[in-house]
Amino acid sequence: MLLYIITLLVGFIIFIISLFSLSKVNSTKKINNKQEKTHFLASEVLDELESSTDKLIEKISSKEVELEGLLGRADNRISELNNLVQKDHDLLKVASDLQLGSNEFSKKDFYKTLNLYTPGEAINKNKSKKSNKELQTNSSTVEFIPKYLEKHQYIVDMYNDGHDFTEIARRAQKGKGEVQLIINLYKQSGDNYVQNRS
Incomplete structure (x- = not known):
């Protein structure tokens, strides 16, 4: 009987070890699956x-x-x-x-602009390139349109009366440069609308 109990005990231990191993393998598989x-x-x-x-x-x-x-x-x-x-x-x-009426503009830019303009310049260009003396004119012989003279006659009159450009510009409600341009255009026209001052 002792042998029987020992065998039974050994069998039981083996059974528990195998259960433990099996649960360990299953848990390892579960862990691996996870x-x-x-x-x-x-x-x-x-x-x-x-x-x-x-x-x-x-x-x-x-x-x-x-x-x-x-x-x-x-x-x-x-x-x-x-x-x-x-x-x-x-x-x-x-x-x-x-x-x-800035003097700097009047003296530099105004005269530079004025020198670029020549009355009668458009008339001097002969499109047919033939020398037609009747069509060509000198800037000093160009006459201003009478309406233009009438429009600015009061400016020329004030200048001829001895007023300076600033005073004329103030009275005419125009810029000083514009007044100078009008007077110089009349001077260049060659007509005696403007009296030359010394």
Whole structure:
């Protein structure tokens, strides 16, 4: 009987060891299954994240190209506006000089402009390139239109009466440069509308 009890005890111990081993193997399989599932889920999440990242990078790249185009157009418009502002500034300065009768404008720009203009210049150009003495004229022989003379006669009269350009401009409500231009045009016409002063 002792042998029977020992055999039974050894059998029971073997049974418990095998149960323990079997549960350990099952738990290892469960752990491995869980790890495999976790690994599989993690790889799917990583693939999806990589795909989303690629799409996002493509969108950002296209927006970057679009923004660069917009910035280029904005730079061009800014340059155009700066040019327009500069032109407006220059025109305002000229208008201000004319309005205020600036001596600097009067002496430099006015005479430079006046020297570029020659009365009768358009008449001197002969389109047929034939020398037709009847069509050609000298600037000193060009006569002003009587309406023009009548329109500005009061300016010429004030000048002939001895008033200076500033006083004439104030009374005529014109710029000093405009008054000087009118007087000089009459002087260049060769007619005796304007008395020469020393």
